[in-house]
Amino acid sequence: MSAPHTSQAVVLRTIEYSDTSLIVRLFTETYGKVTVMARGARRPKHALHGVLSVPHRLAVDYRHKDGRDIQTLVGVELADSYAALAGDLGRSAAAWLLVEMLDRAVQVADPLPLLFRLITSSLEQLNTTTGDFPTVVHFYQLQLARQLGYALQLEKCPRCGRQVQTAVLDPLGGDLLCVRCRPSGSLRLGRAALSYLRDLAATHISELDSLHPASGVRQEVDQFLLKYLFIHVDGMDKLRSLKFWRQVRK
Ligand SMILES: [Zn+2]
Known part of the structure; x- marks a missing residue:
């Protein structure tokens, strides 16, 4: 039938x-x-x-x-059709990345209406933004991790309970730790980058144009969020659209 x-x-x-x-x-x-x-x-x-x-x-x-x-x-x-993306290499690379991440993150026939809202509102924002489009990608990655059950803890170190100032990513457990609890081989995240991530977590998607992270901070967070998703989501490190994204992100 x-x-x-x-x-x-x-x-x-x-x-x-x-x-x-x-x-x-x-x-x-x-x-x-x-x-x-x-x-x-x-x-x-x-x-x-x-x-x-x-x-x-x-x-x-x-x-x-x-x-x-x-x-x-x-x-x-x-x-x-998100028509404004077609004529813009950077924003279309971002859209391809968002879509491929979703494709790799979700399983067949698993209704996830919140994720549908996240992808459509992110594509809409990419299509209309006049601001720094990488902030839309970072917002999406933060929310994607959250909805998949891997929300980033940005305030307190899960090992010692101290407020995190400068953070490091534990490459094995995938947690964000304070520098005192730093395991070897961990990726460091500076104060400004941490502050930008906290701003992203507290900002509505329609207000993202108000965020203007310095280019170094943006690149640090870009690298960090990808690494975070690679650790937590199977298959994410095989993204085909990543090469294009790395060439055009500002
Ligand atoms: Zn700690």
Whole structure:
């Protein structure tokens, strides 16, 4: 038995299949990660040509069959193409990174409406921001870690309970520790970087343009958050979009 399913969705990845069809991985609001077959979508004059692209937001209809890895796409409406990203290398690299991180972090058919809200509001903010777009990436990474159950503790050292001034990342346990509890080989995070992370955690996504971290601080936090996610989330260290991101981030 197959059942009609309808949901909002973000395109995570597309894979060419035959000369005319496309396999599309979606993160749907209602059903989580779903893979669908879009027959004929690669034909130049097909109505879906260019619609099924990363990181577009869509309203989708598909036929769901239990036990099947790939479902059948029936209808699509484009909800948002985030058009401003297309002409901007830095912001489009950021969007690719956000989407691929989500793809690697979540499992198939696991509805996570809060994560859907996080990815769509982050893409929207990237699309409209006039500020420092890496702050959107850092905000997203902080919230992604939190929603996956690995919230960063930014105030007190979990080993000794002291207030953290300059922090280090324990490469084994993955906790943020104070310098006194520093294990060998740990990544250091300076006061300004810690302060920027606390600001990010306390700022609503729509207010991110008010944050202007110095370029050194931004790079320190960029490296730190990636390392943090690599430690906690399996497969995150294999991000294909990371090379492009590292070339264009400011
Ligand atoms: Zn400590």
